[in-house]
Amino acid sequence: MPIPQFLLQKNKKPKIFFVGVGMETLQVMFIALAVIAFNQNVVHANFYKSTVFTWGAHHSSISSNGNDLQLVLDRVSGSGIQSKKQFMFGSIEMLIKLVPGNSAGTVTAYYLSSTGSMHDEIDYEFLGNVSGQPYILHTNIYTRGNGSKEQQFYLWFDPTADFHNYTIHWNPSQIVWFIDGLPIRVFPNYESMGIPYPNKQAMRVYSSIWNADNWATRGGLVKIDWSGAPFTAGFRRFRARACKWNGPISIVQCALTSTTNWWSSPTYSKLSYSEMGQMKWVRDNYMIYDYCKDAQRFNGQLPQECFIQSFQ
Numbered sequence: 001m002p003i004p005q006f007l008l009q010k011n012k013k014p015k016i017f018f019v020g021v022g023m024e025t026l027q028v029m030f031i032a033l034a035v036i037a038f039n040q041n042v043v044h045a046n047f048y049k050s051t052v053f054t055w056g057a058h059h060s061s062i063s064s065n066g067n068d069l070q071l072v073l074d075r076v077s078g079s080g081i082q083s084k085k086q087f088m089f090g091s092i093e094m095l096i097k098l099v100p101g102n103s104a105g106t107v108t109a110y111y112l113s114s115t116g117s118m119h120d121e122i123d124y125e126f127l128g129n130v131s132g133q134p135y136i137l138h139t140n141i142y143t144r145g146n147g148s149k150e151q152q153f154y155l156w157f158d159p160t161a162d163f164h165n166y167t168i169h170w171n172p173s174q175i176v177w178f179i180d181g182l183p184i185r186v187f188p189n190y191e192s193m194g195i196p197y198p199n200k201q202a203m204r205v206y207s208s209i210w211n212a213d214n215w216a217t218r219g220g221l222v223k224i225d226w227s228g229a230p231f232t233a234g235f236r237r238f239r240a241r242a243c244k245w246n247g248p249i250s251i252v253q254c255a256l257t258s259t260t261n262w263w264s265s266p267t268y269s270k271l272s273y274s275e276m277g278q279m280k281w282v283r284d285n286y287m288i289y290d291y292c293k294d295a296q297r298f299n300g301q302l303p304q305e306c307f308i309q310s311f312q
Helices: 023-041 273-286
Strands: 051-055 061-063 068-073 079-083 087-097 106-113 121-127 136-142 151-153 164-170 174-179 182-188 204-211 231-244 287-290
Touching: 051 204, 068 079, 068 204, 087 106, 087 204, 106 164, 106 231, 121 164, 121 174, 136 182, 182 273, 204 231, 273 287
Parallel strands: none
Antiparallel strands: 051 079, 061 068, 068 231, 079 204, 087 164, 087 231, 106 121, 106 204, 121 136, 136 151, 151 287, 164 174, 174 182
16 A cells, blocks of 8 residues: 655754764764654554554454454444554554445444543544445544534445555644545644634544444444344554654644654645645545535534635
8 A cells, every 4th residue: 555645755854063073973963863852752553562452352353463453343242442642643544444245334433532521533434334335434523522524435446355544644734534645634723713623632543343233324224234243344554653642741742843743844734736636536526425515404504614715
């Protein structure tokens, strides 16, 4: 799978001049400083070292030195994991292979979330369907406990045939949902206009598979066919290139523009021209629901962000 381009870019180093210091000494100093700075803020992860099972561990598994995860749903229970650490800004990626065949009534979820009634959350949820019918990708964002910002998509590939890269890039300027490097949705920070934005609460990474046949497929009309159980979703190469939460001070530290906090650099403050074109292609051809176009749902009073160009 191609890794999103922004993960491959290197930060430019500032020009610093030292007098009376040899080149070899400078190289050692720079390497040492870079390692210290990187290790303070950025967390590399795999399932074995960086997550714990929250439920269903008895029928799920981690393999390949911690790089592969299988979550299982059967009549007894679903299963799920959460990251051990909390994060404030960065890039979270996961390769996912969804349940094949008749997955109606099942939901495979991958998301970031804080806790409490005023929680923040950034979602990917994959709604299963009967054999031959496409999955629906359900995305949402909660700020201060308020969601209702759903956008749904069909996918332009078979998500059960192979693993695909799903990345959440979250920084002080915007949140971007990527699939295999293509942006499908952006939620900019317009807090200055009174629109809440998730930048004060740390979030963990969660993945799960569960029984949602009361709503997931055709509004709950299609139930799970348990003769096809167990249902297994595959996860691979969990990477949290993100700022580790060290308490409230991280609200400021993780948002600083620096070479260490690469996610906050101006390059990632908005989509590039080519990325905007890619997102337009996805949305023009595969979006099937947008809360900003559902005036009836909101009794004619669409949320404020729906009138801002960047949200269209």
